Amino acid sequence: MKVDIRELVELSGSFEGDETVVIEDPMGGELAMPCRVRVDFRQGHGTIHFNGQVTASLLTQCHRCLDPVRYDLVGDFELMVRRGEHGAEEGEDVVTLPVHQYDVDLDPYVHEAVVLGTPMIVLCRDDCRGLCPTCGVNWNRETCSCRPDADPRWDALRSKS
Numbered sequence: 001m002k003v004d005i006r007e008l009v010e011l012s013g014s015f016e017g018d019e020t021v022v023i024e025d026p027m028g029g030e031l032a033m034p035c036r037v038r039v040d041f042r043q044g045h046g047t048i049h050f051n052g053q054v055t056a057s058l059l060t061q062c063h064r065c066l067d068p069v070r071y072d073l074v075g076d077f078e079l080m081v082r083r084g085e086h087g088a089e090e091g092e093d094v095v096t097l098p099v100h101q102y103d104v105d106l107d108p109y110v111h112e113a114v115v116l117g118t119p120m121i122v123l124c125r126d127d128c129r130g131l132c133p134t135c136g137v138n139w140n141r142e143t144c145s146c147r148p149d150a151d152p153r154w155d156a157l158r159s160k161s
């Protein structure tokens with residue numbers, strides 16, 4: 001998402017757009033996520049503050065049972081753009097535009113907001129029981145008669161008695 005700051009004529013306002021952000025899937029591979037981006041802006045003396053909110057619906061798999069899960073992601077970002085001269089406020093979230101440049105690229109900020117808003121582990125529900133490691137049935141829906149693997153340390157104790 002690119003913004004031409006010459007088009008921001010009001011002192012404050014907002015704009016919206018759709019972005020596709022490609023991130024690493026917590027379950028492996030890459031995910032192309034359609035995101036909705038809403039940006040509020042506020043103009044100061046030679047500066048513009050941008051406040052963005054990114055929302056997306058992440059379709060992935062439950063970490064325990066591998067069922068498809070939808071996760072609603074919300075991320076945000078903040079950014080200040082300065083025109084021309086360099087100031088003392090130079091920093092990570094401050095962008096200084098050269099005199100004849102008017103475009104601000106918000107993509108890296110949108111991408112970072114999505115990455116930070118994506119959980120490492122998504123569960124279909126907090127108490128998901130997962131899959132049986134022996135026969136693979138989904139313990140949320142079925143039960144099985146597999147016994148938990150015997151721990152060899154107990155065998156050692158038993159043989160002593």
Ligand SMILES: [Zn+2]
Nearest residue numbers: 062065124128
């Ligand atoms: Zn699950």
Ligand SMILES: [Zn+2]
Nearest residue numbers: 132135144146
């Ligand atoms: Zn089983």
